[in-house]
Amino acid sequence: MATARTTAAERRRQILDAAVRVFARQGFHTCRVSDIADEAGVAYGLLYHYFRSKDEVLDTLFLERWDVMVELIEQVDARTELTAREKLAAITSFIIDSYRHDPDLMKVVIVEVTRAANTFGRTHLDAINRAYGSIAKIIEKGMASGELRDTITPQFAAMTFYGAIEQALTGWIFDMLPTGDESFEQIKGFVVDTICGGLDARPAPDPPAGV
Amino acid sequence: MATARTTAAERRRQILDAAVRVFARQGFHTCRVSDIADEAGVAYGLLYHYFRSKDEVLDTLFLERWDVMVELIEQVDARTELTAREKLAAITSFIIDSYRHDPDLMKVVIVEVTRAANTFGRTHLDAINRAYGSIAKIIEKGMASGELRDTITPQFAAMTFYGAIEQALTGWIFDMLPTGDESFEQIKGFVVDTICGGLDARPAPDPPAGV
Amino acid sequence: MATARTTAAERRRQILDAAVRVFARQGFHTCRVSDIADEAGVAYGLLYHYFRSKDEVLDTLFLERWDVMVELIEQVDARTELTAREKLAAITSFIIDSYRHDPDLMKVVIVEVTRAANTFGRTHLDAINRAYGSIAKIIEKGMASGELRDTITPQFAAMTFYGAIEQALTGWIFDMLPTGDESFEQIKGFVVDTICGGLDARPAPDPPAGV
Amino acid sequence: MATARTTAAERRRQILDAAVRVFARQGFHTCRVSDIADEAGVAYGLLYHYFRSKDEVLDTLFLERWDVMVELIEQVDARTELTAREKLAAITSFIIDSYRHDPDLMKVVIVEVTRAANTFGRTHLDAINRAYGSIAKIIEKGMASGELRDTITPQFAAMTFYGAIEQALTGWIFDMLPTGDESFEQIKGFVVDTICGGLDARPAPDPPAGV
DNA sequence: GATGAATGAGTATTCATTCAT
DNA sequence: GATGAATGAATACTCATTCAT
Structure with a gap:
């Protein structure tokens, strides 16, 4: 009792x-x-x-998850021993693992909120922008250190990076990408490789001078 | 008369x-x-x-626009004088100009169909995949000719490329990116530069041998 | 021309x-x-x-047909050489032949008008009653001449007689009775035999005294 | 409490x-x-x-009432001490009393279902035929025992019998017959007398041999 | 806390009828 | 006469939300 x-x-x-x-x-x-x-x-x-309402259930689910993600991004950014690329890889890994662990929740976050420009997306625009901003900060530092090119704005780079991840998740959501552990790991590599390395063929970038 | x-x-x-x-x-x-x-x-x-119904109105709007886009992609692919990068640039330009010319229509296409995984997106999955497929073909040829790296699959590269454009459009839709002619042109360059060149700093790729 | x-x-x-x-x-x-x-x-x-309206189409169809039937009944009644039973047989034959000849029309007359107590049946009550009245007159004369029993009212007898025919037509309409020429002729006999002779077993009635 | x-x-x-x-x-x-x-x-x-729907309300009303009627018919049939005529009289009495007790319900059953060949009548054809079948069984036994003539089929006799009752109810529904207790009782007698005795004048049937 | 009966605002769709051409 | 585009009244049904028990 x-x-x-x-x-x-x-x-x-x-x-x-x-x-x-x-x-x-x-x-x-x-x-x-x-x-x-x-x-x-x-x-x-x-x-x-x-x-209070059906809306509030979705709001709660979204914010619970989104806040964890934003916090993770900020924690990653704080790890000064990591290069920008390593930070982006860590974030990619975290988000894709989030999907692997609870695909339903991530599907809801993306489909019903993040991409719903006429409804919940508009409502949570601040939260969404906070995530972009944190990623942009990582990229900005990478540019400042010379690790990343500064030919585009950090904000746009952040959007593209996050967009690539979201596009991968969308691929799984729409059954356009294979699931399975290897696939998840492979896509993690693809995302970082594509965004950081680009599609163009060329010699590997010179290793940082003094290393 | x-x-x-x-x-x-x-x-x-x-x-x-x-x-x-x-x-x-x-x-x-x-x-x-x-x-x-x-x-x-x-x-x-x-x-x-x-x-026949409210649904059919949206279906009609989507297919009208989407078919034009798929056709454009295929026409671009047929222009053998262009490099893969130039083809991707042409597609980017076309889609962003589509938004510039009729932002409402592109917003509807993206927000209400392309990204609506639970409703119209599922309905039009074939049409959506046709576009990805056509882009993937362009990338595949670029890989075959050595212009593009073949470390990722053409399909994934196509998804990321299209995702980057859609993310840019989403940025305008959510008022996260500035509008104005220069901005549109700048973002066009950003998209292609990011996707093809990557974020990493490094020497420019070697110029093609005989040029 | x-x-x-x-x-x-x-x-x-x-x-x-x-x-x-x-x-x-x-x-x-x-x-x-x-x-x-x-x-x-x-x-x-x-x-x-x-x-003038959709209603008027049905009204027209009904009255066209119904008036023919009422007129037929009155013509039959005028043939003084016939016994009441022969008159009823003639009416039965006419109505069943009407159905045989144009089942759709009779179905409409019965299902959509005659039996539609809340709509057209109420509207055409006078016309319907005129038919009952004419049949009742035949029966009344049969009673007066001693051919028919006068233990029930002519009006009720007319209703039952007409009801028996309508029930037979309903049997065809609902596919509960077989169609085919023999079947139609057999049912004609059944109707008159049942209504005039009754279900009870007994000796045939005495022939009219002076005939 | x-x-x-x-x-x-x-x-x-x-x-x-x-x-x-x-x-x-x-x-x-x-x-x-x-x-x-x-x-x-x-x-x-x-x-x-x-x-579930407006339709289901009508279906429910019809089946509630119709099932009671079919059960009554079967109970009457089981009473072996009754002649066929007495059984038919009992059924007539029950149905007419049903109308007397709740005319609205019987009106709905007949007008909206039983006679609605294009809508609910078709839906409930099985239930309707079950009633006809039970009445036909009673008549069949009456024919087998020699009480009733077997010059028509039991099925047709059942249809005519039930049709006569329905016609009487229709008479009340259309305000063509007077209401009032005596009228109801009188019509009960009329129905059975007409259907069993027929309209023809003739000597009463011979009493059963050994009585 | 927990239940589910009760409410009624909200909306897609149908279709008889009109009327300009 | 003939057409069919245009109109808008009419209605079944859904479902978030409330609240008495």
Whole structure:
């Protein structure tokens, strides 16, 4: 009799986890609140004890995940021993592993928020821009140190880099790319190689002078 | 001898043009059929003389535009005097000019179809893949001729290239990039430079042998 | 160049005939005005040159047919050489032959008008009652002459008689009775035999005294 | 200790009862779902908690009533002490009393289903035929025992019998027959007398041999 | 906390009818 | 006469949200 069967926090999490599966499967606009409740095994009225609205469920899911990602980017940036390319590789790895670990959640984050210019994307524009900004800072430092070319703006480079990752995730979401551990690792390499190395053939860049 | 006031084809176009504006402004899911009709200045019943449903209006808009783009890509590919990089530059230029010329239409194509994994994106997956495939062919030839590195698959390279363009368009759609003629031209260069040249600093590639 | 290709009366008839087929196939409420026009091979706007409304088409079809039937009943009644049973047999034969000759029309008359208590049946109640009344008169005379029993009212007898015929037609309409010439003739006999002779087993009635 | 204000079953019944009144008054096709809800004193959305569609409301009403009738017919048939005529009289009495007790419901059953050859009649053809079949069995036994003439098929006799009853109900529905207890009882007798005794005048059938 | 009955705003679609050509 | 584009009234149904129990 010591522990309650289900704590409030657990119930809330139970609903959020169900919502991820339902949003990923049916899409935010197409699913019903009762679909989420069914998936969670609770009455649909209960959802309104934990969230103000259906929108708030998606907002919560997005921000939970996005904040982790932004924090990771900032932590990576703080590791001064890494080159810019290594930092970008770390970020790529983290995001792709996030998808590998919970594809439903990442699908929801991207499809329902990040790319929804008329609805949630607009709402969370600040959060999205924060991520771009953090990446841009990494690139800016790489440019300053001479590691990266400064022929484009760091902001645009950040957008392209993040866009390449998102495009890869989209490939998985649309079943255009193969899944499987090797595939995930291969694509990680592709992303960094393409963005940093470019498509053009040419001799490998000179190793940094004094190293 | 006066011309007929409005032909059937003109009315149809009138409705499609109105739909573009309304979809861009409010989003497909958020707007009402009557909003389109109001914007077009016709009774909403008339929409059903020209289209089977609201969905069909969006499908029509998307395919009209997408087919033009796929055709352009194939035409570019056929110009054997161009290098792969020049072909990619031509495609980039065309798509960005498309946005510059009719931002509402491109916004609808991207936001409501291309990136809508749970609804129209899934429907038009074949059309979308046809575009990727055509770009991949260009890249494949570039790899075969030695112009491009073949360390990644042409398919992935195509996705990343197209993703970079779409990300730029998204930047304009979200008001994250400045508009204006110079900006458009600058971004064109950024896209090709980033994708082909990469972010890494290094000596310019050796000039082709016999030139 | 002497005759117009199609006279107004012919066009009108063409539309009415098409309407019969469409009403029979789809039902009055379920079919569209354009279905009738398509079946007739004319533009749907033309229907409104010949009829005030969709309702009027059905009204016209019903009254055309019903008036013929009422007139037939009255003509039969006038033939004083016939017994009541012979008169009823003649009416039965006429109605069943009407169905045999044009099942669609009779289906429409019965299903869409005669039995539609909430719509057209109420509208044409007078016409319907005129038929009952004429049949009742035949029965009344049969009762007066001693040919028929007068234990029930002529009005009720007329309803039951007509109801038996309509029930037979309904059997054909619902595919519950076999079609084919013999079947039609057999049912004619059944109707008169059942209504006049009853279901009870017993000796044939005595022949009329002085005959 | 107060009882719950309204149970789910009661609400459902409340809606069904309201639907009967509305269907009888306005007809199924002519009434709106909100008319039913208004009559029941509930929000129209609630109707969709208890029924999948407007159609299902009518289906439910019909089957509820029709199943009771078929069961009654079978129970009557099982009473071996009754003659066929007595069985038919019992069925007639039951159906006419059903109308007397709830004319709206019987009107809906007949007008909107039983006689609606293009819509619900077709849907419920099996149920309708089950009733005919049970009546035909009664008649068949009567023929086998020599009580009834076997000059027509039991199936046709059943149709005519049921048709006579339905015609009587139609007479009330169309206000062509007087209402009032005596009238109901009189018509009961008329139906059985007409169907069993026939219209022809003749001596009463011989009493069964050994009685 | 938990339930699900109750509410009613919101919308795509149909189709009879009109009328300019 | 003939056409079919144009109109807009009419309606079933969905579903987020509330709230009594």
